Structures are given as C-alpha cells and as structure tokens.
Amino acid sequence: MVPLNYYLILSAIVFSIGVVGVLIRRNLIVVLMSIELMLNAVNLTFIAFARHLGSMAGQVAVFFVMAVAAAEAVIGLAIIISVFRQTRTLDPQNMQLLKW
Amino acid sequence: MNAATVIFLILATLLVISSLMVVFLRRVVHCAMALVTALLLIAILFISLQAPMVGVLQVMVYAGAIMVLFLFVIMFLNPGVLEQPSVAWWGLAVVLSVLLGAFLVPLFSQYEPGDNPVTSTELFGSPDVLAKSLFGEFVLPFEIASVLLLVAIIGAVVLAKREHGSDGAA
Numbered sequence: 576m577v578p579l580n581y582y583l584i585l586s587a588i589v590f591s592i593g594v595v596g597v598l599i600r601r602n603l604i605v606v607l608m609s610i611e612l613m614l615n616a617v618n619l620t621f622i623a624f625a626r627h628l629g630s631m632a633g634q635v636a637v638f639f640v641m642a643v644a645a646a647e648a649v650i651g652l653a654i655i656i657s658v659f660r661q662t663r664t665l666d667p668q669n670m671q672l673l674k675w
Numbered sequence: 676m677n678a679a680t681v682i683f684l685i686l687a688t689l690l691v692i693s694s695l696m697v698v699f700l701r702r703v704v705h706c707a708m709a710l711v712t713a714l715l716l717i718a719i720l721f722i723s724l725q726a727p728m729v730g731v732l733q734v735m736v737y738a739g740a741i742m743v744l745f746l747f748v749i750m751f752l753n754p755g756v757l758e759q760p761s762v763a764w765w766g767l768a769v770v771l772s773v774l775l776g777a778f779l780v781p782l783f784s785q786y787e788p789g790d791n792p793v794t795s796t797e798l799f800g801s802p803d804v805l806a807k808s809l810f811g812e813f814v815l816p817f818e819i820a821s822v823l824l825l826v827a828i829i830g831a832v833v834l835a836k837r838e839h840g841s842d843g844a845a
Binding site for chain 1 (some may be wrong): 679683690695697703710714717720721724726728729736748752765769776786800804808809817820828830831835
C-alpha cells in the first residue's frame with residue numbers, strides 16, 4: 576500500500592502549480608482553471624486522509640467541495656462573459672474600473 | 676517498492692506534467708484539455724484510494740459537466756489573441772510558489788501517520804456507505820449545498836442575461 580505521505584506531497588505540488596497559474600496567467604479563464612486545479616489537490620488530501628483514518632467524513636467533504644466548485648465555476652464564467660461584453664478583453668490587468 | 680507504489684508514481688508524474696501544462700501552455704483550449712487529463716488522473720487516484728463513488732462523480736461532474744462549461748465559454752468568447760507573458764510578475768510568482776511548495780512538502784514528509792491504517796472493509800467508499808453518511812450525519816450541510824446550487828443557478832442566469840439595448844454591440 577502506498578504511504579499517506581506520498582499523496583500529501585503530490586497534492587502539495589499540484590496545489591503550488593495551481594498557485595503559479597493564478598499568479599502569472601493573464602487570462603481569466605485559465606485563472607479559473609487553476610483554481611479548479613487547487614480545489615482538486617485539496618480533494619486528493621481529503622480522500623487520502625479518509626482512506627488512512629477509515630472515516631467516510633473525508634469523502635463527504637469532497638462531495639461538498641465538488642458542489643461548491645461547480646457553483647463557483649458557473650458564477651465565475653457568467654461574470655467572465657458579462658465582463659467580456661463590457662470590456663472586450665479577458666486580461667485582468669485591463670479591468671481597472673474600480674481602481675483609483 | 677511494490678506494484679502499487681510504482682503505479683502511483685507513474686500517475687503522480689503524469690498528474691504533475693498535466694498540471695504544468697494547464698499553467699504554462701499558451702492556447703486556452705490546450706489548457707482545458709490538459710485540465711481534463713489532470714482531472715481524470717485524480718479520479719483514478721480516488722478509485723485507488725477506495726473511493727470509487729467519489730471517483731465516478733469526479734469524472735461526471737468535473738471532467739464532464741464543468742469542463743464542457745469551460746469549453747463552451749472558450750468557444751463563445753474565442754480568445755484568439757495570445758496573451759503576453761507578464762514578465763514583471765513572472766519571477767516573483769514562481770519564487771513565491773516554490774517557497775510555498777518548499778514549505779508544504781517537508782511539512783507533509785515529516786507528518787507521522789500514526790498507527791497503521793485502519794483495516795477497512797470491502798464496503799468502505801461504496802455508494803451505500805457514502806449515502807448513509809451523507810443523509811445521516813451530514814444531512815444539514817447537504818440541504819445547505821442544495822440552497823447554494825439554487826443561488827448559483829439564479830445568479831448565473833441573472834449575470835449572463837442580456838440587458839435590453841444598454842450594452843450596445845453585445
């Protein structure tokens with residue numbers, strides 16, 4: 576059986592890659608996809624601990640994270656569409672309407 | 676090193692590679708395809724961790740529904756112009772993330788798993804057990820999640836609705 580630490584290290588690496596994506600990309604859709612990647616890294620941690628501790632609570636938590644991620648993706652993409660209608664761009668650096 | 680560890684290492688390598696492709700590929704559609712690969716690999720990891728129900732849900736909800744939504748928006752908006760890499764932030768962001776990884780990885784390596792893993796029964800992770808846990812102990816969060824999804828539906832419809840003549844060419 577694979578040790579628990581391997582899964583935790585893998586999910587830490589994937590989470591860090593997701594953070595890189597959120598910070599360096601200048602395309603809102605890719606930023607949203609990087610957030611999905613981070614959520615999945617956390618899900619992997621939940622499932623690994625659920626297996627290790629023999630508890631179903633981790634799997635139920637992943638279920639709820641999936642529901643929140645679906646809602647987040649839908650709302651985020653709707654916001655992206657309406658922002659694109661206004662500004663004709665997907666670059667977050669061009670969205671400075673609230674910037675003083 | 677037994678067979679399970681070898682398979683895990685192969686899956687982990689593929690997962691890291693596809694995650695890097697999500698972040699570093701230039702075309703948005705290619706990023707989306709790499710993300711689908713990453714999600715499927717995570718689903719395989721779930722199934723190998725005795726969570727078959729969650730793994731199947733992962734394929735259906737993430738790799739199915741959410742990614743189709745992403746692809747629809749990509750095709751709808753058609754962000755054809757390639758973005759310029761933002762050089763000023765590039766170095767700082769990579770350094771910060773490497774620091775985060777360098778903090779998290781030793782933390783998780785040193786974590787003492789404690790006792791031997793609980794010897795689980797055959798039924799662990801089955802839809803039966805998951806449903807009993809979901810509708811028994813966690814029924815209140817389940818209901819709250821349903822309200823959350825309702826709010827998301829209404830919010831998406833209101834946000835994406837076209838206003839009459841106010842936003843011009845859109």
